[in-house]
Amino acid sequence: MARHVADSCPGVLRLHEAADGPLARIRVPGGRLGPMQWQVLAEAARDLGDGNIELTARGNVQLRRVHDAEALTERLAGAGLLPSRTHERVRNIVASPLSGRIGGLTDVHTLVPELDAGLLAAPRLADLPGRMLFSLDDGRGDVSGLGADIGVHAVATDDFALLLAGGDSGVRITAADAVDVMLAAAHGFLELRGDDPGRWRLRDLEHGAERLADLLGLAPGPDRLEFAAGRDIPIGWLEQDDGLVALGAGVHLGSLPARTAEFLAAIERTVFVTPWRGLVVTDMEEWAAEQVVRVLAPMGLIFDADSPWLLVSACAGRPGCAKSHTDVRADAAEAITAGRVLPPTDRAEWETGHIEPKPAPRQGVPDVPLLAPADVSVAGRQHWSGCDRRCGRPRGTVTDVVATDGGYRVE
Structure with a gap:
């Protein structure tokens, strides 16, 4: 994908000017937060934001309507949530949440601090786009389907498949080498990208995965694992x-x-x-x-x-996004409480968590009827969007509920 500008992903030191005020995104490698950090986030949300902590699709958190950026920076730094002012936006690391506690082939959480420290220690890696994603999957397949740029997926206790651009590269590495290879791949991405700031993800580079493996001198084997976005989430x-x-x-x-x-x-x-x-x-x-x-x-x-709340995701909508046609979160919440979010029609698919990819959603299709919010009734997984950009849409099979200036379009 050809772009002409650097990514504008927000952080703590570079806030996003949302329609409802400044937004701060706080990276949480591996999703791990201790008690003191939760207390600091709670107080920051109450004292400096809108009173809520938003959870993101990368296991990070964000605060909306931040009215004192300097105070927020001080509080987060004191809680260990801002260990670097140069690398804060590149610490996007997801890991199997239950790893080391329930199932899995190995404990990938032991690799999270090592990978994070390696990112922070390399000055060059501060140039990584804020949208780059690293994943560590313990073999259960819960995070390998999230499309990370660089990841590892356990195939045995001490062996990993190397994932590049969301797919199995065919390269196999040892657990002892996993972090070093991932860091080398991050350096390799920057080398392949060159001076083009518009390449935000590895998939933006033509034949990026193959070129990166070759640059690293890693020979792929014949086997390839297939990953799908699953719904076997821990509840x-x-x-x-x-x-x-x-x-x-x-x-x-x-x-x-x-x-x-x-x-x-x-x-x-x-x-x-x-x-x-x-x-x-x-x-x-x-x-x-x-x-x-x-x-x-x-x-x-x-x-x-079985809660219907688990079937629904939504973009920020109004008042947070100026591009949104309406307050989609309020409309989605009303649909849930009114019983208009229905159970999946294919229960077996829902229970196994194995979801086949769905073609890209259609945009602006004239023959799709427009519905008032109170008339929207959808079964199964659904994402409510305030406009055709569909921000925050999860991977896998999802029914799109898209707001227009004349009502909702269900696709």
Whole structure:
């Protein structure tokens, strides 16, 4: 894809001027946040933002309507959430949330701090676009379908498939070499991109994956793994391999109130932000997990895997986005509470999490009827968008509910 400008992905030091005010995006490598960090985020959202913490599709978090950028920077730096002023936007690392606790071939969370430290230690890697994504999958296939630019997928306890531009490159590497190879690939991307700031992702380079593997001197083998965007996301009561309990929780349209975040901090456990805009609270005794559900379910966290809230995602919409035709989040929430978000028609597909790719959505098709918000009723996975850009649309099979200046179009 040919562009002519550098990516404008926001961070903490470079805010995005949204229609409702400045937006800060905070990178959370591997989605891991400790109790003190949750408390700092909660206080920052309440004191400096709109009172909510938004969860992103890369396991990061963001604050809207930031009115004191300097104060936010100081608070986040003190909590270890801004370890570098030069590299803050390039720390996009997703990892299998349950790795090391439930299933998987190996614990990829041990690689997250090593990869993050390697990114921070290389001055040249500060030039990576803010849209570049790294993934670490423990073999269960939950994050390898997210289309990362550079990733590894466990094929055995000590062996990984190297993923480039969202696909299996055919290259196999050892666990001991995984981080070094990923960092070398990041350097290689910058070399292949050259002086063109409009190449934001590896897939933007013609034959980028093949050229990068060749540049690294890595010979692909004959085997290729196939990855699909799955829906087997962690929700509810999850028994860890060590006998403790984790809880997977959904969050209404990915927006977490500061007060709820303070309760998460009070649990005094590691809580992971997942790439599905949810949470995993880890390492609890059964009695403690029961108490967490009793307290946080009434506050809006979703522990029921059949909840219709888990079927719906939405862009920012109004008032956050000037391009949006309407407040899609309010319309989507009303559809859910009114019972107009229906169960999937193919239950087996939903339960297995194996979803076949869907052709690119049609844009501006004249024969699709326009519906008033109260007339929109859709079954299964759906994404509500305020315009044809469809920002935040998840990968895989999704019904698009797209706002126009005359109503919603369902595709």
